[in-house]
Amino acid sequence: MNWKISIASAAIAFLGLAGSAAAEGALNIYNWGDYTSPELIKKFEQKYNVKVTVTDYDSNDTALSKIRAGGHGFDIAVPSANYMPIWIKEGLLLEARPDQMDNFKNVDERWVNVPWDPGRHYSVPWQWGLSGIGINKKVYSGDINTSAIFLDPPKELIGKINVEPEMNDVLFATIRYLGGEWCTSDKELLKKVRDKLIEAKPKWLAMDYSVTEKLPSGDYAAVYYWNGAILRSRLKNPDIAFGYPKEGYPIFMDSVVILKDAKNVENAKLFLNFIMEPENAALISGFAKYANGIKGSDKFMPPEMKDAPELVVPPQFEKAGEFLAACSPEVSQLYARIWTDVNK
Known part of the structure; x- marks a missing residue:
C-alpha cells in the first residue's frame, strides 16, 4: 500500500498549519543516552526558533516506566520496535x-509497513542496528563471531567484559546460544538460560553504557553491545574489532514518537518531519554511527560509515540476524523474572 500523502494540497495545508503554530517555543526530547546529534538539535533550533532540551534514559524499561507514571514533561521519546506495541x-x-x-x-x-506500526501512524524511523561483539585484538585473537565471548568467555577476557544492560538483547543472544528460538516459553530451556547467565555474570566486569569511552581506552577488553557504539570505539582505537554472533544476534529499530500528553505537539510534529529529510537523517547517523531508514541519506554520511564492518554484515552471518519482535505478555513476564534473578 502507498502510504504517501495522495493530495499535494493536503500536505501543504498540514505543514503550513504546523509551521505557523510552532515557529517558536520549546521541545522536550526523551532519548537514549549519547544517541542525539548536537548538530541536528542546533540546526532544528535555528530553523524553527525552538529551544530543545534532551534528557537521556538508559533502557526501554526506564523510558516506559517514566512515561507511564505521567508528569514527565516530555514531548518526544524514542522506543525500540519490540516495545512499540x-x-x-x-x-x-x-x-x-x-x-x-x-x-x-x-x-x-x-520501514513503512512495519509490524509494530503498520503504515507509520505513530512513529518515524530514528536508527537501526544490531547487538554484536566488540574485542580488543591485543588482548584476544581467537574467534569473535560467537556469543561465547561473554557467555563462556576465554580466560584472557574474564573480568574484562562489559555486557549491555538491556534485557531483551541479552536474553535473545543467550536463548539462541543454547539452541532456542526467541519468544520461547520452554521452561526447561529458560532454566538453562537463567543458569547460564548467572554462571557467566561473575566473569564480567560491568553492565553499563560507557562503551565508547572504556572499550577504546582499554578499560574493557570485550563487550556485547550495539554495533554503532563499537564502530565509534574502533575509530578511536584501530585495535577494536567487531564480531557477529553466529548463534544469532538481535536486530533493532528505534523510532521517534510524540507522547499523548505532550505540551508542544506542533513543535514535535515539525521535528518528526525534519528528521525525515535525508541530510538531517545523516546527521543522526553520523553522530551515533547507526543506519537510519531514510532514502538518500547515505550520500551525506561520513566516509568511515560506507564500508564499516560493523554496519556491513558479511554474507555468512546474514541469516543469524533476527529482528527483535515483541513477545506475548506471558513470555515477557517469564523473561523479566530471569532478568531479575540475573541482576540480584
Whole structure:
C-alpha cells in the first residue's frame, strides 16, 4: 500500500498549519543516552526558533516506566520496535500521522509497513542496528563471531567484559546460544538460560553504557553491545574489532514518537518531519554511527560509515540476524523474572 500523502494540497495545508503554530517555543526530547546529534538539535533550533532540551534514559524499561507514571514533561521519546506495541496499546502515544507529512516520501519502503506500526501512524524511523561483539585484538585473537565471548568467555577476557544492560538483547543472544528460538516459553530451556547467565555474570566486569569511552581506552577488553557504539570505539582505537554472533544476534529499530500528553505537539510534529529529510537523517547517523531508514541519506554520511564492518554484515552471518519482535505478555513476564534473578 502507498502510504504517501495522495493530495499535494493536503500536505501543504498540514505543514503550513504546523509551521505557523510552532515557529517558536520549546521541545522536550526523551532519548537514549549519547544517541542525539548536537548538530541536528542546533540546526532544528535555528530553523524553527525552538529551544530543545534532551534528557537521556538508559533502557526501554526506564523510558516506559517514566512515561507511564505521567508528569514527565516530555514531548518526544524514542522506543525500540519490540516495545512499540506496548506504548500504543497503553495509549501513551499521539497518533500524529507522520505518513501524511511532506517528508514521509523519504522513508525507505522497508520501514513503512512495519509490524509494530503498520503504515507509520505513530512513529518515524530514528536508527537501526544490531547487538554484536566488540574485542580488543591485543588482548584476544581467537574467534569473535560467537556469543561465547561473554557467555563462556576465554580466560584472557574474564573480568574484562562489559555486557549491555538491556534485557531483551541479552536474553535473545543467550536463548539462541543454547539452541532456542526467541519468544520461547520452554521452561526447561529458560532454566538453562537463567543458569547460564548467572554462571557467566561473575566473569564480567560491568553492565553499563560507557562503551565508547572504556572499550577504546582499554578499560574493557570485550563487550556485547550495539554495533554503532563499537564502530565509534574502533575509530578511536584501530585495535577494536567487531564480531557477529553466529548463534544469532538481535536486530533493532528505534523510532521517534510524540507522547499523548505532550505540551508542544506542533513543535514535535515539525521535528518528526525534519528528521525525515535525508541530510538531517545523516546527521543522526553520523553522530551515533547507526543506519537510519531514510532514502538518500547515505550520500551525506561520513566516509568511515560506507564500508564499516560493523554496519556491513558479511554474507555468512546474514541469516543469524533476527529482528527483535515483541513477545506475548506471558513470555515477557517469564523473561523479566530471569532478568531479575540475573541482576540480584
